[in-house]
Amino acid sequence: MVIGIPRGFLYYKHETLWKGFFDALGITYLISPKTNQEILDRGNEFAIDEACLSSKVYLGHVHWLIEKCDKVFVPRISSYGMDGEVCTKFPALFDLVTNTFADQEIELIHYNMDFRNADAEAPGFVKLGKLLGKSRTKSLRAYLIAKQGEKTQQILEGNKVREAMEQNGLKILVTGHAYNLHDPYLGTPVFEMLKKLDTIPISAARVHDKEIHRASHQISQNIPWVFNRELVGTIAHYQRKIDGIILITAFPCGPDSLINELVLRRIKNPPVLQLILDGQEGTAGMETRLESFIDIIRFKKEGYYDKI
Amino acid sequence: MTKYKVSFPHLGNYYVPLERLFTRGLDVEYVVPPAITKKTLELGSLHSPDYICAPFKFNMGNYIETIEKGADTLVQTGGVCRLRYYGELQSQIIKDLGHDVRFITLSRGALSKPVTLYQSFKEINPAMSVKQIGSTLPVVMTMIESMDKVEDFVRKNSGFQKAPGVLETVQEDFMQRLRRTDSKKDVKKLYKKTTDHLLEIPLDKPKNPIRVGVIGEYYTIMEPFSNHDIEKELAKKGIVVDRWVNLTNTLFRKDWKRKKRVRRYTKYFMGATSMFTVDQGLRFAKQKYDGIIHVKSFGCTPEMDAMPVLQNISRDYKIPILYFTFDSQTSDTGIQTRLEAFYDMIMMRKGGLL
Known part of the structure; x- marks a missing residue:
């Protein structure tokens, strides 16, 4: 049996965990290719027109997998802990995929994570193992190995961010959901452009410190969504160490529409730029905006504006 | 002591029970927002993020218009979607616009923790009494229930009246009288009278x-x-x-x-x-x-x-x-x-x- 993993949404957050779990159980899996125009076109065909770009990409990946594997892995994640809610897209994702592809022969496999209804991560994975015909102990062991892998990876990523923060140069904090920032079709071009402009882009999605949850209170007291809380916390935590902030969001992301506006209104220093990704081809517009943003930061740093 | 002038954005006709809740239950003055017009929406859109959902823009417009009308305390509820975070951003926007008003976000209180809910209500009027709220809530609930029933009847039958607009007139009259009712008994009596009246209207169904x-x-x-x-x-x-x-x-x-x-x-x-x-x-x-x-x-x-x-x-x-x-x-x-x-x-x- 081959399990298909769509390369979208929380894959970018739980890649190590999911792969590690299936590896430890000896199950073959197929990951859909990196996002490209073809996948986005597939997504556009099936998604509701005004759905967010990330969900269109996700549906594209699911569709790519349908014929190539036996089961598609679409977990349902409703909350991370009691106060760790996520955008309603994630609790609905399982049923959304089922209903969108009702005409096609698609079989889904999932685990459910919903702390409000006492469905924690570990029991979820044990149930998933059961669906795959593995014993309780085996799946629990696989989960623990995979979780350890995820933790190690998070520590390594955190170290990298800390190293980058100590470097000399123009440091730009790029914030946004991991599935937008690290998607090769959506966010990665921004990082490449920033590197070309001789700056050090730092991804906020790679920061996993516990402090950032507390730090987010400096900007806003009660952000309901855990991903946004982490991003805002990262901004508050590193505010003094960086030279500019770029907010990347996919059109029309629900939580971001509120949080980004709040960040734009409450953070005055360093400068903030909001980039909205809408899946259009061509990057010239984005390049121009990034260039002028970096120029402004450079001029400001060199005291150019004081001279005039 | 002058009373706080509280306001809450429009939602259909629900300003009537809300007015009761605020004036009797919390002992504050209630400013009914001006009816929503194109101008309200334009004002709201102007001061809202562009890809936010429309209710945010409507609420924003309501707030700005009620401030012009003299409100000094604005209330926003909590919800289960983006609505939960409306209050935080709206208070920031209103502050940035330079209005000096109190903004109370009820979403800080959680239903699972009644103390937090009590605290956020207490913010609206620090001198409120639980007893007063306790005695007003049942009246408010009866008001909401009866107006919902009347609205439902009008919706289902409005298309079949022999003389168009009669049902709507009765409904409007009902809403006006509802504002003047006093107790749960009053509301029920009025509801009974209105339904009798509504059922008498000739229909061609x-x-x-x-x-x-x-x-x-x-x-x-x-x-x-x-x-x-x-x-x-x-x-x-x-x-x-x-x-x-x-x-x-x-x-x-x-x-x-x-x-x-x-x-x-x-x-x-x-x-x-x-x-x-x-x-x-x-x-x-x-x-x-x-x-x-x-x-x-x-x-x-x-x-x-x-x-x-x-x-x-x-x-x-x-x-x-x-x-x-x-x-x-x-x-x-x-x-x-x-x-x-x-x-x-x-x-x-x-x-x-x-």
Whole structure:
């Protein structure tokens, strides 16, 4: 049996965990290719027109997998802990995929994570193992190995961010959901452009410190969504160490529409730029905006504006 | 001591019970926001982020207009979707606009922790008494229940009056009198009188009328201005308009069987109002309604997730569904054209032409 993993949404957050779990159980899996125009076109065909770009990409990946594997892995994640809610897209994702592809022969496999209804991560994975015909102990062991892998990876990523923060140069904090920032079709071009402009882009999605949850209170007291809380916390935590902030969001992301506006209104220093990704081809517009943003930061740093 | 002048954004006709809750229950003055107009929406859109859902823009417009009218305390509720975070951003925007008002966000209190809820109410008026609220709440609930029932009756029968506009006049009269009622008994008496009056009005209702169900997102469905009065437009054509979503059904009644009913389509809870939408869509389909109209504001994620489910219901039960998305546009023409086409289509289906 081959399990298909769509390369979208929380894959970018739980890649190590999911792969590690299936590896430890000896199950073959197929990951859909990196996002490209073809996948986005597939997504556009099936998604509701005004759905967010990330969900269109996700549906594209699911569709790519349908014929190539036996089961598609679409977990349902409703909350991370009691106060760790996520955008309603994630609790609905399982049923959304089922209903969108009702005409096609698609079989889904999932685990459910919903702390409000006492469905924690570990029991979820044990149930998933059961669906795959593995014993309780085996799946629990696989989960623990995979979780350890995820933790190690998070520590390594955190170290990298800390190293980058100590470097000399123009440091730009790029914030946004991991599935937008690290998607090769959506966010990665921004990082490449920033590197070309001789700056050090730092991804906020790679920061996993516990402090950032507390730090987010400096900007806003009660952000309901855990991903946004982490991003805002990262901004508050590193505010003094960086030279500019770029907010990347996919059109029309629900939580971001509120949080980004709040960040734009409450953070005055360093400068903030909001980039909205809408899946259009061509990057010239984005390049121009990034260039002028970096120029402004450079001029400001060199005291150019004081001279005039 | 001068009383605080509190205001809460419009939602249909619910300003009447809200006024009671604030004036009697919390012992503050209540400023009824000016009726929503195009200007309200323009004002709201001007000061809102551009890709936010429409209710935010409407609320924003309401706030700015009530401040001009003299309110000094604005209240925003909590919710299960983006609504929960409205208050935080709206208070920031109003502060940035330079208005010196108190902004109270009830979403800081959680239903699971009654103390926090009490604290956030206490913020509105520090001198409030629990006893007063306790005695006012039942009256407010009865008011909401009776006005919902009256509205429901008018919606279902408005298209069949012999003299158009009579039902609406009675309803308006009822709302005016409701503001002057005093106790739960009064409200019930008024409700009884109004229903008697409503039932006397001559109707010209065919045996098997066209029935259309309206489902969708919480604010857009309940605030007539934001859905371009779609219910009245439908009723004018001689249609029974059925809508389940109102405060009584969504807040006061708990339905434990909903999950079981929709299990064929959704395995899990899909968030916010999407379950209401799916459940009611399924009910209309099962009861062989002639059509369903789904309304939502632009970018409403929970409703968007419910749409593929509705598409499947539409296919399985062969029931036409018309999807409307409203943003801050103000032209009625496009909406009317789509409604007319939909009406023609269900007429033809009914007549066996399709």
